[in-house]
Structure formats: C-alpha cells, structure tokens
Amino acid sequence: MKISGSYTVPIPRDEAYKLLQDPVILAKCMPGTDHLEKIGEDEYEMKMKMAIASFSGLFTGKVKIADAHPPDNFMLLVEGSGKVGFLKGSGLLNLTPQEGATEVKYEGDVQVGGTIAAVGQRLLESTSKMIIKKFFEKFAEAATQPTT
Amino acid sequence: MATTTITKTEKLVGKAMRRQEDPRLITGSATYVDDIQMPGMLHACILRSPHGAANIKSVDIAAALAHPGVAAVYVGKDTEKVGPVPCGASLPGLRVPHHYVLAIDRVYFIGHPVAVVVATDKYIARDAVDLIEVEYETLQAVTDPEKAIGPGAPPVHPEWPDNVAFNYHQEGGDVDTAFAQAEVVVKQRITSQRLIPSSMETRGVVADYNTGDKALTIWSSTQIPHLMRTLVAQMLGAPEHKVRVVTPEVGGGFGSKLNVYAEEALMGFVAMKLGQPVKWIESRRENCMCTIHGRGHVDYFEVAAKKDGTILGIKLKLIQDLGAYHQLLTPAIPTLSVLMMPGLYRCQNVRADIVGAFTNAVPTDAYRGAGRPEATHGIERMVDILAAELKMDPAEIRLKNFIHNDEFPYATGTGLSYDSGNYAAPLHKAMDLIDYHNLREEQRQARSQGRLMGIGLSTYGEICAFGPSPATPAGGWESATVKIEPSGMVTVMTGSSPHGQGEETTFAQITADELGVGIDDVIVLHGDTAIVQYGIGTFGSRGTAVGGTAVYFALQELKKKIKKYGAMLLESEEVSFSDGVCVDHKTGKSVTLAEIAGASHRAMKLPPGTQPGMVETYFWEPPNFAFPFGAHAVVTEVNRETGDIEIKRYVAVDDCGNIINPLIVAGQVHGGVVQGLGQALWEQAVYDDNGQLITGEFMDYAIPRASMIPWIETEHTVTPSPVNPLGVKGVGEAGTIGCSPAVVNSVVDALSTLGVRHIDMPMTPEKIWNLMEGARA
Amino acid sequence: MISQQFEYSAPATLQEALDLLANEGAKPLAGGMSLIPMMKLRLAAPEQLIDIGRLRELNYIRREGEQMHIGAGTTHWDVESSPIVRAHCPLLSETVSNIGDIQVRNRGTIGGSAAHADPSADYPAAFCALEAQFKLVKKGGERVVGASDFFVDMLTTALESGEIIAEVIVPVEQRGTGVSYQKCVQPASGFAIVGVAVRVSSEFVRIGVTGLGAKAYRATNAEEIYTSTHDAAKAAAVVADGADSNSDIHASASYRKHLARIYTQRALKEAASRMG
Incomplete structure (x- = not known):
C-alpha cells in the first residue's frame, strides 16, 4: 500500500530534522511506545501497544534511520510484529523550510500481513493515515515543548 | 412383519418430492463432525504462516508446551514421516513438490500449517498457539500466475526456478490449415478469477x-470417504483395513472436500501418538486461507472462422494458477478445460497449451464445474466476440455451428465422445421464454433512449457422470448394495457420498419404483467405510448418473432373486414381479415382497442354487461420461451513473x-446459477503482492446472498443419455457452467455501443464505471 | 476464531454498569455486532466485558415535545419497526432498515453503532443530518455532545474512558420536511461504500455522508449551495470536495467520490419529492 502526505510542523527545518531522528522524541510520538532501545547505529528496538477503539495489539518492532541527507531528507524504516500480524513501513521524509516552520512530506510503502491484512482491508488505509496524523500532531506538540 | 401389502402403482421417478434428509437438516438433529463428542477428547489448533513465503529459522514451542492443559505440540520435524499430502493426478513431466503435513523449514503460502497444539479444550489450544514463537526470514512471494512464469519472478520452490509445474499440449485436427484458411480471426485474453468455495460447514x-x-x-x-481411507492409511503407514472413515453430515463441499488434506492425516497422527481422540474444526478464516480455491485461469483464446460465421479452429494458451502445491486433483483441472474447449460446436481443429504455474498461494482444485466453467466461459465469450466482429446475431452464429442431432455420438477434436444431444432445442426454448426477438426490438428502443440494456446467451455442454475408470485417477465406477430386511424394509448403501445433493431421496425414488415399495420403506446409507462397500464418492455431477445407476443394477440383480423366491413360494415355474408383488399369472396367486423377504431370511426352504437372505451388491463401470447441455439467456441493464448491473430476466x-x-x-440449477452469478459479479480471492490474502473473511469476500439474486426461471428439454439405463446425465454443475458467460455476454452486449468488447470477472460496478468513463473520454 | 479469555458481567442497573466500567480494562458490550467478531479474531482483547445490552433502562423510544429520545440499547429492529419513529423521525426508520441484514438488526443497537463509529456505518449519516445529540454518562458524570463533536475520527468518538452513550436525541420532524437515505452497499459486508442521508424542507437542508472519509460528516458546503439554488446536481457536485476519501478493493477513492455525488443527488431529489 502506497501512502503519501505532508504535515507542517511549527519549527525550523534544522531543528525538525534533528528531532525527527531523536529517539526520545520518536518514542513520544510513535503510538503506544514509551521507549526506544538503541540496538545499532540509528537503529532502535521498541514495544508498541497499538489501540484504536476496540482494536488492540501488542507489537515488537524496530525503527531504523537510513540514507540521511541532512537537513533535506532521510528514510525511516519501521517494522513490527505481533500475534495479529505484522507491518513493515518505509518512508522517505522530505523537509522543506517554510517561514519559521517546516513542511514534512512523506512518501512510503506499508506492508501489512496476518489477520490485520486479511480482515482489516477496508480500514487499513484510513488507519495508516490516522496513525501518521497522530504521529505528527504529537511531534508538533513534543517539538514545541521545552525539553525537561 | 410385512408392511408393504398393498399394490403400489404410482411411480415416484419423475415426481417432485421433498427431500427425505431435510427434516433432520432443518430441525438441527443432524450430526456434523463438530457435533461428535467423546470421553477424553482433545482439541487441536494449528499455527499457520502469516507470510506468503518465508524460511523458518526457528520454532520455540516451550511456552506452549508449558501452558496448563496442553497435551502436546508438534512441529514439522515431528511429522516429517507422515504423508505426503497426495496428488492423485498425473501428467507427463509433472513436478510434484513434497507436500509435508506441517512445514519444516520453509512456508509457501499464507496459512501454511507450521505447528499443531493439542489441548484439553479448544480455548486452551488456541491460547497456546499464540505462545509459539516462530522466527521467519521473509522471502519475496509471487501470487500472479503470469508474473510467476515470467522473467525475474521469485521461485516458489527453489528447485524449480521457472515456477512451471508442467506444460501440457493437446491438439486435434489441423489447426494451422484452419487458421491459414480463416477469413477472420478473433483473439481475446479471458480470465477466470480465483474463488473461495465457501461451503456452509467448514472442514473438520x-x-x-x-x-x-x-x-x-x-x-x-x-x-470421498473411501478414497480418503486408502490415502490416509498410506500417509500414516497404517494398514487400510484398520482405518475407518466416517462422513457424518457434510454441510456442502462444491469440490473443496473432494480432497485429502494435511489435517486429516495430522489428526490421525495425533490420535495415534496420544491414544486419545482429537478434534480439529476449521475456522472460517482457515477455510478462506487453507481450503483449496477454485478457478485461477488466464486464457488466451484465438478463434478462426469464415465470414459466414463457421468456426474453423480454436487455439488456447492456458495459464493455470496452481498455488504452491498440488492437492488431490490440482493439475488435472485445467486439462478438463481443454477437453471441453470446443463447447457444442462442430470444430475439430483445436490446439491447447497449458502452463501450470506455481504461486505462493493455497492450491487451486475442483470447485463446482472444475475446469468446465472456465472452458465454457472462454468459448462462449469467443463466440460472442466473433459474432460481434461479423455483425451476426449471437443466436444465429451458435445455431450455425452446433453439432447436428444426427451426428451423435460425436467424436470431438479433444478426444471425447459426446453421447447425445439436441443443442438447438434448449436455445430455442430459452429464446422463446425470454421472447428474444421482441427483446432485440426493445433493446433498440432502449438504446435510442440512451439506456444500456443487454441480452446475453450462453449455450453450454459439460462432461458429467465421472467417469469411465480409464479417464479418472482412482476409478470412475460406483457401487451400491441393496438389502431387503426380513420385514420387507429396504436398505440401500451407496458408495457415493452425497452431501447436499438429495440422493437419499432420488435413490429411494429409484428403489421404491423398482421394488414397488413406498419411499418411507427405503433408507439410503452412505459415508461410513465400515458399513458401506468401497465407493468413489460424489463429485463431477456423478452421484445419480453413476451412483444411481449402480443402485439400479443392484436392484435388477435383487429382482432376479426375488423372483426365484417368489416362484418357490408360489410353487410356480414362471412369475412376474412388479409393484411389490410376485404373481403367477397362470394361477393368479401372488406373494408380497415382505413375505418373500421373510422367507428368504427364515430359509426354511431355498430355491435351487440360491443363498439365503436378500442382498445384492453391484459395482457399475460406466462406458462413457454423460454430456448434459443447455442454454441460458439473461437480460441486464447497466446504470449509466454508477456502473451497477441489474439482472432483469434470467432464464x-x-x-x-x-x-x-x-x-x-x-x-441444483438455482444453486449453480447463484454460484455462477457470484463469479460473474462479486466474488474474487485477492492476494496482494506479498502473498497476503486480503479477502480473508466474508467482510471482503462477497458470496451471494438471497437478496442479491434475481428470479431464476428454469425449464428443461429432455434428451435421455444412452450411457446409462436411467437416461440421466447430471445437473449439479450445470447452473454454474451456463451462468457466467451468459451474464458477461449480456453486460458486454449492453456496453457494446460504447465499444466494449470484453469484461473480465467479477464485473464490479467500478470496473463498469471505468469502462464507461473510458468511452466518454 | 476463538477470543482470548475475558471476564463477563451483566449488571442489573445502569449505575452498576457505570461502576464496573470505571475499571481499567473494562469494555462495554451492547449488541456485539462489531466487538465480538473483533474479539474472535483476537484483534480486540478486553479483559472485562460489561454487558449493557440487557439494561432495560437503556431500551426505550420516547417522544418528549419536539424531541425523540432513544435509549442507547434500543436495537436496530426496534427502531426500524417503531411506529413513533416512523411517524416522527422517518429518516431514522429508513436508515436503520438499510443496516446489514435482519440478524444484525436484531442484535445491533443504536448506541453501539454510534460508539463504534465505523467509517462505513449507516447510522452516522443520519445522525449528522439530524444533528443528533448524544447523552453520555459515566460514573459520577453526564454530558450531552452533538454529532459533529461526537464523531472525531475513524472508530474514534468523544467518549472518554468509562463513558457510554445513554441516549440519542433527535428532533421530531416537522410537517413539510422530506427525508431520504441512499446507500451504495458493499456486497460482502453490507456496509455502505457511501451512504447519504438528507432532510429538506422549505426552510433548511441537511446532508449527512458516511463511507466516504474516516468519519461521517455534514456536507455544509453542499447544503449552502442547495439552499441558494435548490439544484440537487449543483449541490451534489461539491459534496465530496476536500474529503480525504477512503479506498479499498471495493471502491477506489475517485469512484467513492463519484458515488457520493450521485447518491447525494438521488437523496436530495427523493427527499424533495417527499416534502409534501
């Protein structure tokens, strides 16, 4: 499944680029995740508890940052698997500066398998969009909060 | 005590009778596999692959084994010696992958069984499945059969990187000359999508x-209880006489249960290991993923013809999506399409090439029609395309090319001998019923108003009554035993194993007429290898034509014995037997069937050279298939705004x-038509590029519902088959075979004014809308 | 198709139910038409189910002045067959008769459908067109939320943890109002590929759309055009503007948008013809 879209975050590009690769920030923004465990260069392991209304699932997964071209773009690779299925996503994030803000364009491919793929077909695209939207909303929030 | 004392003259054959089996089915008193309860019974749940293709790096069953209530967990290496899951079809050069009952180091399709958990109840078994940890290394999958045999496709089985399981060539007549002499050649790629058989009862x-x-x-x-017994005994290395297979009520099969699956041997293995009974009931999810699918064709047709519409030659390149393995008959199914490819037409020049393609998907196999719907869909689409090309009426071109009534038995270019036929009769009847000629006028008017009205015909033939033994993998005969109990009550044991076809009724009708007893005096038993003599089973529209004929012949043998006892009791040389009574016409004295049955069991006295008792068994070998035929006519209207298809008439x-x-x-015709409509309009098993089955439930796989079905008008012509004394041919698959081309022809006809020539199934509204948008652009 | 283990309680009173629902991990069960299948597929695994489907307190249909009050536990069939609803809120009668099949309508409830907020459910289109109000209750609290605030996103509503819908409030339809619900049915699930609910009178028009986007919505832009032009085609032309359309194997985004326009036009025309 191909997905693409864009969000504008209210911080300058250099800062957005840095924060989008910050494991502490990523952990805050990924749904159902509170901690990323570093397992390699730009590679982290995590547990995600996904919950959308009645739907819930526990996933273990990895996040990896690749092909980094600061401050323009990088690839974000996410994978997770649990008893109800697995997902693999790769997305190219392109950052364009705007007045005091940054437009983040993403373009990627999501692969879903297992029960969620077999029975959740009609909701998959909307779910992906919703998760990405939530990610950026949380990101905008986290990015503008003073670090503690 | 004799109960059949009155003379019975009313014949039941030919009479519309309610089914003897229905009271138990509709009151919930029937016994299905899941109704079986046994003391100490364990329950199994199977862990299945979530990937279309992957290497298994490790399987950790420790946590599942430790789960309270779990009796055992088995993985691939435990069951390595069981099986393989059998392929009963043979073709020259066929590549047969070893089909283990549980995957060992690689999974080949989504749902591939990886481990089995056995526990004290089904809930614990299911919970424990979630405790098994499997580490997979995912591999690239391929699910499109054309891509699979194309360059650069990932190999389904690494040992055969081209993904070709077999190539099959068949030719009759002189195709090259036919095409060289052709005044017109039409070509079309036609697909028959993968379908999920969706029987109401899943496997168990x-x-x-x-x-x-x-x-x-x-x-x-x-x-197929008897074939299963033979094959499962082989898979388990158990002596066949110590294996019993019981088929309780079967809630539909449509071909999907004409198979021996991994789970049957696997449960046998578990029961033998643990010495306790074990039950496995397939979930609907598993049924969608792991029970065979039907169809899966990509056909490239070419038809050569003269300008007057005479068909000269037919070429077919057929790519069959086999899935990852061969189930019982997987590779044989497309060869049936080839046999049937000339349809009802006098065309001897035929050439077919099949490529069997491995894909990372569940195997395809027999599904209602099995090969014949695909063939009929192809030739009936092609004839319409040819008619359109030549601006001929689709009825006229068919009538022109039909095999003539005086040509039967007719040897086809594909090696069949059509037993009998009168192909114009059902077409004329269908055209009369639907008022074809006035409809064309109505269509002209509709078109002038901008409405998209279509009229579609199909004329179909089918290979039924499978079949002569040389043409089938495991014997094509059928068996019957008829016993008259001491009271005169009649027990019929049939080797065919009906599962919804109503043969407990039709066989009782035949028996009641032959013996002159009432229908309630007859019981038909089937589906238990410990009770019923060896038989082949119910599939391929063979139940009545082959199984019923075996009953008929057993009854003839029995009647000879009845007459011997009758003659003895009447102290006569010459007696007749009819309507349940033996009569000495010289004396006018008679003796009833019940009295004869009683006498044969008490055996105070025996006719010379005759055994006591009243039982006869007959194994009937049919000399040929039977070839039913028919015509469907469909009126549709396409909604210009939405692409919705409305079926206005169905004949x-x-x-x-x-x-x-x-x-x-x-x-049978209604049910068959409904499944044909399902394929034409709604159903499709869709795998994504990674091998995920995304129509894995009825939320997305659209089986037809009663509310979606038009009124179906049925009629018949009667051309008795010379192949069997009952003159019957088979009707289980007819509706499905005739349906899809008639519906597609109708919709293509509706859209023909927009330049549409062909539409692949299912004809979803969006597909139609896109065609209309394309025409507007 | 076997769910994980869970606790089940069937409280006798609403108060008792709300007390139980205050526990973390508790999930209300009404008709179970969406939750139970998800549980059987193990896509949902609530620790505790509180069965509110049996509460008589939540099962009623009442007219009070110019409003209809429908208890959240009222089944689709009870709404469909209610003469009071037919007389005073025909849009609900018509919409509910389009839900799933008779088995679903016998079990499913109005509150359950609203709370699940399936993007393809039928009811929400009518709720938007009716500007329905939802009375939400939780242990120690009660509030009323309008449809436009209630539906937040796909499967997401304004309901807080421990909170359930107690009642749906819709206006009594005035004489001279015509209504219609037009639906394109997904053949497998029976859900709406798109569904459009319309109320129209000489004074106003309301258009609710389901199935197109992540949540049902009121197409105010189309309403404005209809108000000024009374042209169904012109109004329908903008109904999908700006919508982030769903897409699946049953209908692509562009076809869904097209269907939304067609069905809006049909619903507007039919509702107008019923203004009487």
Whole structure:
C-alpha cells in the first residue's frame, strides 16, 4: 500500500530534522511506545501497544534511520510484529523550510500481513493515515515543548 | 412383519418430492463432525504462516508446551514421516513438490500449517498457539500466475526456478490449415478469477485410535470417504483395513472436500501418538486461507472462422494458477478445460497449451464445474466476440455451428465422445421464454433512449457422470448394495457420498419404483467405510448418473432373486414381479415382497442354487461420461451513473436427460446459477503482492446472498443419455457452467455501443464505471 | 476464531454498569455486532466485558415535545419497526432498515453503532443530518455532545474512558420536511461504500455522508449551495470536495467520490419529492 502526505510542523527545518531522528522524541510520538532501545547505529528496538477503539495489539518492532541527507531528507524504516500480524513501513521524509516552520512530506510503502491484512482491508488505509496524523500532531506538540 | 401389502402403482421417478434428509437438516438433529463428542477428547489448533513465503529459522514451542492443559505440540520435524499430502493426478513431466503435513523449514503460502497444539479444550489450544514463537526470514512471494512464469519472478520452490509445474499440449485436427484458411480471426485474453468455495460447514476432523485394536477411526467432512481411507492409511503407514472413515453430515463441499488434506492425516497422527481422540474444526478464516480455491485461469483464446460465421479452429494458451502445491486433483483441472474447449460446436481443429504455474498461494482444485466453467466461459465469450466482429446475431452464429442431432455420438477434436444431444432445442426454448426477438426490438428502443440494456446467451455442454475408470485417477465406477430386511424394509448403501445433493431421496425414488415399495420403506446409507462397500464418492455431477445407476443394477440383480423366491413360494415355474408383488399369472396367486423377504431370511426352504437372505451388491463401470447441455439467456441493464448491473430476466434451460426429482433438479440449477452469478459479479480471492490474502473473511469476500439474486426461471428439454439405463446425465454443475458467460455476454452486449468488447470477472460496478468513463473520454 | 479469555458481567442497573466500567480494562458490550467478531479474531482483547445490552433502562423510544429520545440499547429492529419513529423521525426508520441484514438488526443497537463509529456505518449519516445529540454518562458524570463533536475520527468518538452513550436525541420532524437515505452497499459486508442521508424542507437542508472519509460528516458546503439554488446536481457536485476519501478493493477513492455525488443527488431529489 502506497501512502503519501505532508504535515507542517511549527519549527525550523534544522531543528525538525534533528528531532525527527531523536529517539526520545520518536518514542513520544510513535503510538503506544514509551521507549526506544538503541540496538545499532540509528537503529532502535521498541514495544508498541497499538489501540484504536476496540482494536488492540501488542507489537515488537524496530525503527531504523537510513540514507540521511541532512537537513533535506532521510528514510525511516519501521517494522513490527505481533500475534495479529505484522507491518513493515518505509518512508522517505522530505523537509522543506517554510517561514519559521517546516513542511514534512512523506512518501512510503506499508506492508501489512496476518489477520490485520486479511480482515482489516477496508480500514487499513484510513488507519495508516490516522496513525501518521497522530504521529505528527504529537511531534508538533513534543517539538514545541521545552525539553525537561 | 410385512408392511408393504398393498399394490403400489404410482411411480415416484419423475415426481417432485421433498427431500427425505431435510427434516433432520432443518430441525438441527443432524450430526456434523463438530457435533461428535467423546470421553477424553482433545482439541487441536494449528499455527499457520502469516507470510506468503518465508524460511523458518526457528520454532520455540516451550511456552506452549508449558501452558496448563496442553497435551502436546508438534512441529514439522515431528511429522516429517507422515504423508505426503497426495496428488492423485498425473501428467507427463509433472513436478510434484513434497507436500509435508506441517512445514519444516520453509512456508509457501499464507496459512501454511507450521505447528499443531493439542489441548484439553479448544480455548486452551488456541491460547497456546499464540505462545509459539516462530522466527521467519521473509522471502519475496509471487501470487500472479503470469508474473510467476515470467522473467525475474521469485521461485516458489527453489528447485524449480521457472515456477512451471508442467506444460501440457493437446491438439486435434489441423489447426494451422484452419487458421491459414480463416477469413477472420478473433483473439481475446479471458480470465477466470480465483474463488473461495465457501461451503456452509467448514472442514473438520475427529480422529480416534484404539490402542488395543490398533485401529484408527477418522470422522471427516469429506466428499470421498473411501478414497480418503486408502490415502490416509498410506500417509500414516497404517494398514487400510484398520482405518475407518466416517462422513457424518457434510454441510456442502462444491469440490473443496473432494480432497485429502494435511489435517486429516495430522489428526490421525495425533490420535495415534496420544491414544486419545482429537478434534480439529476449521475456522472460517482457515477455510478462506487453507481450503483449496477454485478457478485461477488466464486464457488466451484465438478463434478462426469464415465470414459466414463457421468456426474453423480454436487455439488456447492456458495459464493455470496452481498455488504452491498440488492437492488431490490440482493439475488435472485445467486439462478438463481443454477437453471441453470446443463447447457444442462442430470444430475439430483445436490446439491447447497449458502452463501450470506455481504461486505462493493455497492450491487451486475442483470447485463446482472444475475446469468446465472456465472452458465454457472462454468459448462462449469467443463466440460472442466473433459474432460481434461479423455483425451476426449471437443466436444465429451458435445455431450455425452446433453439432447436428444426427451426428451423435460425436467424436470431438479433444478426444471425447459426446453421447447425445439436441443443442438447438434448449436455445430455442430459452429464446422463446425470454421472447428474444421482441427483446432485440426493445433493446433498440432502449438504446435510442440512451439506456444500456443487454441480452446475453450462453449455450453450454459439460462432461458429467465421472467417469469411465480409464479417464479418472482412482476409478470412475460406483457401487451400491441393496438389502431387503426380513420385514420387507429396504436398505440401500451407496458408495457415493452425497452431501447436499438429495440422493437419499432420488435413490429411494429409484428403489421404491423398482421394488414397488413406498419411499418411507427405503433408507439410503452412505459415508461410513465400515458399513458401506468401497465407493468413489460424489463429485463431477456423478452421484445419480453413476451412483444411481449402480443402485439400479443392484436392484435388477435383487429382482432376479426375488423372483426365484417368489416362484418357490408360489410353487410356480414362471412369475412376474412388479409393484411389490410376485404373481403367477397362470394361477393368479401372488406373494408380497415382505413375505418373500421373510422367507428368504427364515430359509426354511431355498430355491435351487440360491443363498439365503436378500442382498445384492453391484459395482457399475460406466462406458462413457454423460454430456448434459443447455442454454441460458439473461437480460441486464447497466446504470449509466454508477456502473451497477441489474439482472432483469434470467432464464435457464437445461437438458440433463431424464429427471428423477424435478424439485431437486430445480434446486441444483438455482444453486449453480447463484454460484455462477457470484463469479460473474462479486466474488474474487485477492492476494496482494506479498502473498497476503486480503479477502480473508466474508467482510471482503462477497458470496451471494438471497437478496442479491434475481428470479431464476428454469425449464428443461429432455434428451435421455444412452450411457446409462436411467437416461440421466447430471445437473449439479450445470447452473454454474451456463451462468457466467451468459451474464458477461449480456453486460458486454449492453456496453457494446460504447465499444466494449470484453469484461473480465467479477464485473464490479467500478470496473463498469471505468469502462464507461473510458468511452466518454 | 476463538477470543482470548475475558471476564463477563451483566449488571442489573445502569449505575452498576457505570461502576464496573470505571475499571481499567473494562469494555462495554451492547449488541456485539462489531466487538465480538473483533474479539474472535483476537484483534480486540478486553479483559472485562460489561454487558449493557440487557439494561432495560437503556431500551426505550420516547417522544418528549419536539424531541425523540432513544435509549442507547434500543436495537436496530426496534427502531426500524417503531411506529413513533416512523411517524416522527422517518429518516431514522429508513436508515436503520438499510443496516446489514435482519440478524444484525436484531442484535445491533443504536448506541453501539454510534460508539463504534465505523467509517462505513449507516447510522452516522443520519445522525449528522439530524444533528443528533448524544447523552453520555459515566460514573459520577453526564454530558450531552452533538454529532459533529461526537464523531472525531475513524472508530474514534468523544467518549472518554468509562463513558457510554445513554441516549440519542433527535428532533421530531416537522410537517413539510422530506427525508431520504441512499446507500451504495458493499456486497460482502453490507456496509455502505457511501451512504447519504438528507432532510429538506422549505426552510433548511441537511446532508449527512458516511463511507466516504474516516468519519461521517455534514456536507455544509453542499447544503449552502442547495439552499441558494435548490439544484440537487449543483449541490451534489461539491459534496465530496476536500474529503480525504477512503479506498479499498471495493471502491477506489475517485469512484467513492463519484458515488457520493450521485447518491447525494438521488437523496436530495427523493427527499424533495417527499416534502409534501
């Protein structure tokens, strides 16, 4: 499944680029995740508890940052698997500066398998969009909060 | 005590009768596999691959084994010696992958069984499945058969990187000359999508091993109990006589239970290991993923013709999506399409090339029609395309090319001998019923108003009554035993294993007429290898034509014995037997069947050279298939705004030879048409590029519902089959075979003014809308 | 198709139910038409189910002045067959008769459908067109939320943890109002590929759309055009503007948008013809 879209975050590009690769920030923004465990260069392991209304699932997964071209773009690779299925996503994030803000364009491919793929077909695209939207909303929030 | 004392003259064959089996089915008193309860019974749940293709790096069953209530967990290496899951079809050069009952180091399709958990209840078994940890290394999958045999495709089986399981060539007549002489050649790529058979009852198995007797009993929802017994015994290395297969009620099969699956041997293995009975009931999710699918064709047709519409030659390149393995008949199914490819037409020049393609998907196999719907869909689409090309009427071009009535038996270019036929009769009848000529006028008017009205015809033939033994993998005969009990009550045991076809009724009708007893005096038993003599099973529209004929012949043998006892009791040389009574016409004295049955069992006195008792068994080998035919006519209207298709009229005229029970025949045609409509309009099993089955439930896989079905008008012509004395042909698959081309022809006809020539199934509204948008652009 | 283990309680009173629902991990069960299948597929695994489907307190249909009050536990069939609803809120009668099949309508409830907020459910289109109000209750609290605030996103509503819908409030339809619900049915699930609910009178028009986007919505832009032009085609032309359309194997985004326009036009025309 191909997905693409864009969000504008209210911080300058250099800062957005840095924060989008910050494991502490990523952990805050990924749904159902509170901690990323570093397992390699730009590679982290995590547990995600996904919950959308009645739907819930526990996933273990990895996040990896690749092909980094600061401050323009990088690839974000996410994978997770649990008893109800697995997902693999790769997305190219392109950052364009705007007045005091940054437009983040993403373009990627999501692969879903297992029960969620077999029975959740009609909701998959909307779910992906919703998760990405939530990610950026949380990101905008986290990015503008003073670090503690 | 004799109960049949009155003379019975009313004939039941030909009479519309309600089914004897219905009271138990509709009151919930029937026993299905899942109704079987046994003391100490364990329950199995299977862990299945979530990937279309992957290497298994490791399987950790420790946590599942430790789960309270779990009796055992088995993985691939434990069951390595079981099996393989059998392929009963053979073709020259066929590549047969070793089909383990549980995957060992690689999974080949989504749902591939990886491990089995056995526990004290099904809930614990299911919970424990989630405790098994499997580490997979995912591999690239391929699910499109054309891509699979194309360059650069990932190999489904690494040992055969081209993904070709077999190439099959068949040719008749002189195709090259036919095409060289052609005045017109039409070509079309036509697909028949993958379908999920969706029987109402999923599969299920109970296995029980008696450790004292070393005897295994398997209850399975199957169409072929005896073949299963032979094959499962082989898979388990168990002596066949100590394996019993019981088929309780079967809630539909449509071909999907004409198979031996991994789970049947697997449950046998578990029961033998643990010495306790075990039950496995397939979930609907598993049924969608792991029970065979039907169809899966990509066909490239070419038809050569003269300008007057005479068909000269047919070429077909057929790519069959086999899935990852061969189930029982997987590679044989497309060869049936080839046999049937000339349809009802006098064309001897035929050439077919099949490529069997491995894909990372569940195997395809027999599904209602099995090869013949694909062939009929192809040739009936091509004839319409040819008619459009030549601006001929689709009825006229068919009538022009039909095999003539005086040419039967007719040897086809594909090696069949059509037993009998009168192909114009059902077409004329269908055209009359639907008022074809006035409809064309109505269509002209509709078109002038901008409405998209279509009229579609299909004329179809089918290979039924499978079949002569040389043409089938495991014997094509059928068996019957008829016993008259001391009271005169009649027990019929049939080797065919009906599962919804109503043969407990039709066989009782035949028996009641032959013996002159009432229908309630007859019981038909089937589906237990410990009770019924060896038989082949119910599939390929063979139940009545082959199984019923075996009953008929057993009855003839029995009647000879009845007459011997009758003559003895009447102290006569010459007696006749009819309407349940033996009569000495010289004296006018008579003796009833019940009295004869009683006398044969008490055996105070025996006719010379005759054994006591009243039982006869007959194994009937048919000399040929039977070839039913018919015509369907469909009126549709396409909504210009949305692409929705409305079926305004549906007429089905079938010729299945003599009809034993018109009510059952109508039901078979209705059900068949509904499944044909399912394929034409709604159903499709969709795998994504990674091998995920994304129509894995009825939320996305659209099986037809009653509310979606138009009124189906059925009629018949009767051309008795000369192949069997009942003159019957088979009707289980007719509706499905005739339906899809008639519907597609109708919709293509509706859209023909927009330049549309062909539409692949299913004809979803969006597909139609896109065609209309394309025409507007 | 076997769910994980869970606790089940069937409280006798609403108060008792709300007390139980205050526990973390508790999930209300009404008709179970969406939750139970998800549980059987193990896509949902609530620790505790509180069965509110049996509460008589939540099962009623009442007219009070110019409003209809429908208890959240009222089944689709009870709404469909209610003469009071037919007389005073025909849009609900018509919409509910389009839900799933008779088995679903016998079990499913109005509150359950609203709370699940399936993007393809039928009811929400009518709720938007009716500007329905939802009375939400939780242990120690009660509030009323309008449809436009209630539906937040796909499967997401304004309901807080421990909170359930107690009642749906819709206006009594005035004489001279015509209504219609037009639906394109997904053949497998029976859900709406798109569904459009319309109320129209000489004074106002309301258009609710389901199935197109992540949540049902009121197409105010189309309403404005209809108000000024009374042209169904012109109004329908903008109904999908700006919508982030769903897409699946049953209908692509562009076809869904097209269907939304067609069905809006049909619903507007039919509703107008019923203004009487």
